[in-house]
Amino acid sequence: MSLSMLFLLLVAYALAAYWLGRRVVLGRVDGDARRLHSLPRYHGYRVALLAGLPPLVLLVLWLAFDQVVIGHLVMQSLPESMRALSEAQRSLLLNDIRNLATGNIASSAPDPALTAAVEHYRRLSRWSNMALPVLLLLVGLGGLGWGLLRVYPGLRARASVERVVHVLLLASASIAILTTLGIVLSVLFEALRFFESVPLGDFLFGLEWSPQIAIRADQVGASGAFGMVPLFAGTLMIAGIALAVAVPVGLFSAIWLAEFAGARARAWIKPLLEILAGIPTVVYGFFAALVVAPLVRGLGESLGLAVSSESALAAGLVMGVMIIPFVSSLSDDVITAVPQSLRDGSLALGATPAETVLRVVLPAALPGIVGGVLLAASRAIGETMIVVMAAGVGARLTANPLDSVTTITVQIVTLLVGDQEFDSPKTLAAFALGLVLFLATLLLNVLALYVVRRYREAYE
């Protein structure tokens, strides 16, 4: 039976259970719902949950683990010589068995032992496929029976349903947290593998980044140096330029929108500004590479400066434009949320509108503004496309914004694009860089939180 079919049946079954639950409980009180503790529909929900939720959980668990269990059983049945293989080879072998069983192409010609294993695999899969619906039915009927037998007019069905809802909400909230945790852990473990081959000190404080590793001894330009300082410096420089553009422009436009623009101008300009956030970054990228970078170079040359055709300045400027809406839109929202009574109070003391904004409105809106800037900063640090196109991939430790630099994210991309072996430091370096990036943004968040707590002026 197909999965979607099973799922649909389960839903239909739960609906039927709902109807049945209502009927049964109403039958107990001769149709007089006022004698029930909970409304009939809560009894319906309760029975539907009892009948539908356990099979659903079973289905999910089954789908998650049946392949693992079957694979394990098949491996157990293999001859000793095959079980003695290394971890990687055994997983390859299991893959072959699966492929043969489902009629795909395998990596090697099957020998008799393998053919037997394939047969075993097929048999187990068939069993699993047949056992699942039966088990689901049993569990479902058990839940339904339990739900219907235990029903009585005074039953607090509403409270039970409420509890289930609580658990569901909690589960949704934990998904995000668990995913984050999972990502951090996976990055962390790969990074630790990287640090087995490259010392942590070399990585953190090395001034040279050149991840190519020589295959032959006489190869040129492939020293395999993994010093992240040039990348980190490049990231900070470009993000810094971007913020230097976006924070003043974004904040001032937010102030204008919130405090000085008429209602009609605001209705037009705010959505227009937000369109900026909707432009794909790759478009910004070629805009930076084809328009802004030549412009910057031309301007620099007319001033007698040596500007490389891919410069941090060009990338930073365009990135700054890209993140303006993050600053302006969020700041505008929090500035508008500052109560009018505070503005009136300031104006009535003889402050000009500009003084009012500077001394009363902005301090009150500070936490939100910092939040917007932080979001923009995270975007700037994580941005890749614009940098690839406009700032280059050459790692260089320089303080000159007219030079070409590269960033952590760009290096992660170049390290992982294409066919890579996942046990060379070159590839694993990407995870170490990812970890650094993650820690840097985390630090930024903590810092901003502290700043906001320290300097906020709460108007509640």
Place this chain on the structure above:
Amino acid sequence: MAIGDRRALFQSVVETALAAGDTAQPEVVESALGTPFLERKVSLRARNVNVFYGEKQAIKDVSIDIGKRQVTAFIGPSGCGKSTFLRCFNRMNDTIEGCRVEGEILLDDEDIHAPEMDVVPLRARVGMVFQKPNPFPKSIYENIAYGPRLHGLAASRADLDELVENSLRRAGLWDEVKDRLDAPGTGLSGGQQQRLCIARAIAIHPEVILMDEPCSALDPIATARVEELIDELRERYTIIIVTHSMQQAARVSQRTAYFHMGRLVEVDKTERIFTNPAHELTEAYITGRFG
């Protein structure tokens, strides 16, 4: 009397009054400006003031004199325009989009709408206290120091300290907050917050203080303290207070103006308004037949 009866009576009173009033403004009694009853010099003089919100006229041809160093109360039913009119005196209506003020308002014989009149010094001379206490989300000290800093009233930190202390003393708040000047002003109780706002207003040495229902968000005890304070403040300042409470008007004001549907119906000594009003609309309102 049942509510229905009262409403009917009110309707008839209003209709007769308006029927007469629309054509013959003198329906507003002879002493409308109240000038003959002013025992002191005039501080503010309003002549033929009209206020429009877009197309809607909120204030119709109001003229009134406000005496120096006394409390004038504006009373009247909700929506009669008394708050709108109050906000004309420091041009706070400028901040409302689509609001237009016509007519003449003189502060010590200077037209506050004249092109050469800057609203910054005007608002320094005519302070305001709002309906809901609105302390800035800053410390108590900074709340008071805000105005003096804007207008450069203190030459040194010591001057400023003294100014803050004096203002808080005058607002009767000093003893309650002297040990926690660095605490946020928003952490005070409602009544303390309102007295903080009054202290903030008097810190810039205004001549006039406008109060827009200053006690409507306060409990009775806090209200009594603010009323006491208003009574003390009239020694130095001209005060106009808009209030919904006739008892309050009777307690704190020397003169009372009654507004009805955008018109000034009557202005007179407070005791006369409450004992022997000249206009039947006023009488209907103060005897509680509507409101």
